[in-house]
Amino acid sequence: MTALAKRRFFLATTYSGAGVLVLAALVVFDGRFPSFWRWLLFATAFVALEFHSVEVNDRLFQSSGVMVAITAGVVFALEGHSAALGMASIAALGPFVAQDLRERRWFQPAANFGQMILTSAAAGLVLDVALQNVGVANRSDFATIALAGTVASLAYTIVNWQLVLFAVRMVYRKRDVLPWSKMPVLLTSLLVMGVVGGLLGATMVLAQPAVTPLILIVYLIGHLSLSSFSQLREAHEATLRGFIKALEAKDLYTRGHTERVAYFSQLIGEELHFSGTQLERLRWAALIHDVGKLAVPAELIRKRGRLTDEEYEEMQTHAHLVEEILAEVEFLEPMVEIASGHHSHYDGNGYGGSGHRNGLPPSLESSILAVADSFDAMTSTRSYRMALTQSYALAELRRHAGKQFDPDVIDALQTSLARVGETYGSKHLDDEELARRLAEQGALIESV
């Protein structure tokens, strides 16, 4: 068992153990269990929503479970039962996400199990205290109830945030949570859903029961639309990926190049604490960075030996072609700009389209793409040169650091490669001239 696995095991046991203890304490010391059918209704809705959580932004999942939990808590508290017990027992059912089950992960669900019980119990206690004097509610109590719902969702959010923070520090030993910078978005949406949950709970108690199905219909339609949006977005990315793969297949030597550059860019971006949106943008930019090359005659791309000046000129135009082709896609605009700057130099030289700012260094994203692109070019076999070793490639990047490449980005690449423990390129070939000669002699397959 590695140290990381040990820490994860410890965390999962602690959280789930604490959850079980809190649940047991609520049963023993409170025990005002809500009416079973009411409880079952909310529990079903909660589990259904948790199970079908939707990816709204780059790996940011949104589930509306918290809204149902707060609604349930308000209803339980107003009917004179224990909101804490009701909510915690519902939360205990919902830590499983479909994807976890499919991938047979247990650490995440176990930790979530404890985390959700603790957060729900905290929110439930707030509701129990705030609403204990609101007996048979009437219209004038609406504001009080809505406010209680808001405070409860605030408690939910804070406890949740603290538990996540603790888990991140304990398991991953990171003091800053910048890589988890999606958290503010997630917390805001938690808070808003909590407030809505409070409103809905108050409505269910105060208004006719007939309003409940109407609320559910609107909400369900929104949820379904969100999940079809998520599917469509995946289809969109898959389409672009598929096309680029198919088009790349024209050339044996650049096959997989795009995917690898996307991967290296992702590694560097994570190392530099990019946010989810920034990472997504970087990934897309990497995917499209060579689309322009598809318009370059094949014999030029796979030419052995050095290119003539004219041929070099022709190759350069591909950076402009990328923009011409993809300029129509509004969504890709920032990505096109990043991609078109990937032949710009750190000192302001080089060439490129709108992403190239003459005399000025390119954007950080373009610099990342440039480093990832060159690194992959050196560590993979091309028509004119055999693959070189990783250490040679890194040294070569460093030799041009400050002129062609951003030195910080090279550092980030090296650290992140060490972090994931991967090595690319040839095992021993670290002489560029020899690599070129070998390629010219037609040695296609490297003998290791």
Added chain:
Amino acid sequence: MNRSRNVLPLLIALAGAIAIGAIGLIAARASGLELAAGVLLMALATQIRIPAHGGRWFGLGVAIVAGAPIYFGDERSVDLGACLTLVGFGVALGLLIPVARARTQVAHHFIGRMVAMIGYLLVFAWVLPQPAVQRVDDGWGVMMPLALAATAWLLILIGAMTIERRLPFAVEAVSDEFVGDINVFVSLVATGALFALAERQIGLWALGVAGLPFLFARSAFGRFTTTQKTYRQTIRALARIPEVAGLGVEGHADRTAALAQEVGYELGLGRRDLEDLECAALMHDIGRITLTEPAILRLGYTDDDLARWGAEIISEAPSLKPIAEHVRKLHEPYRKPGEQNDPSISVISKIVRAASSYDNLVVGRQLSALQAIEVLHQGAAYDFDPVVINVLREVLERRLAFHPATT
């Protein structure tokens, strides 16, 4: 759009709306102030459009009309007069606002939509006082007329749009066409009814209770339609790669897609088929990207090869598998000797082939529209389906392609 063609439907819609509003006003029981506020709200709401997945939109007025019979009236009867005033004068004002702002307005959409709204109100007002409904516990009693009336509303809407679109009255075509739009409609109706129901007990808090879930749904619709647009733009951009590379005629994909869409529309294809058709038309020449290969240029290639290579590239995208099939079959004859029709050749393939060939003849070989259609007719034995060619001819006639000056 021809302006004079738009004036008559606008006048008819206006006159109808004002007449309905006037009839309603005579019978209305609600106070003048409430009615005026309602009409104003309705007029403004018709200007706010919620785009649906299927490319249509619904005005926010749908929610107001849905809530009206619950708001005006009690648990026993509906103040139908007030509701009709709201719809009639509200729609009339809503029609005039874009005219005042010098925007063109497609008025005939409004006629069908208004008839459907009135259908909803009448069914609601008729069902609510029925003894069977009155026996139901309070609160739940409203749900039955609401469900029935909303169904009637939807059916009239679908009927009107089916006539307008000249779709065949077949379940498949109609459901294909509307399934993406229904979610927005239902969420609007539910939100309106929800507000009116909750308002009775909790006053203006109802605005939050009905509004917040709707805002959530609205943001999801927005995300979906934006992604849909982006997806379409991406397909269009990818389709242009061969042209940018100088391997195809500039603008061929776009022109083929536009022509194919018109032909498909005339043939009564459903929304999903039209989408596939657009995509297949845009992508049909993507196989040309392989023409940078020296080996291929030396050995030569046929149209069938191009279609096959194109299909191979397209099928790398999992969601475009069906499109790849249409492209693969592009240059197969639509019937073989001794057969009526080859069922494996989709109508989409046939349309794309005809539209693409037409564009090649007119732009590539510089033929006139009439000469080009003549060439296509000559190929009607095996290459081009005569049904498709006839519709193509009609479309071109409407485009005035056969104007004497050009023939």
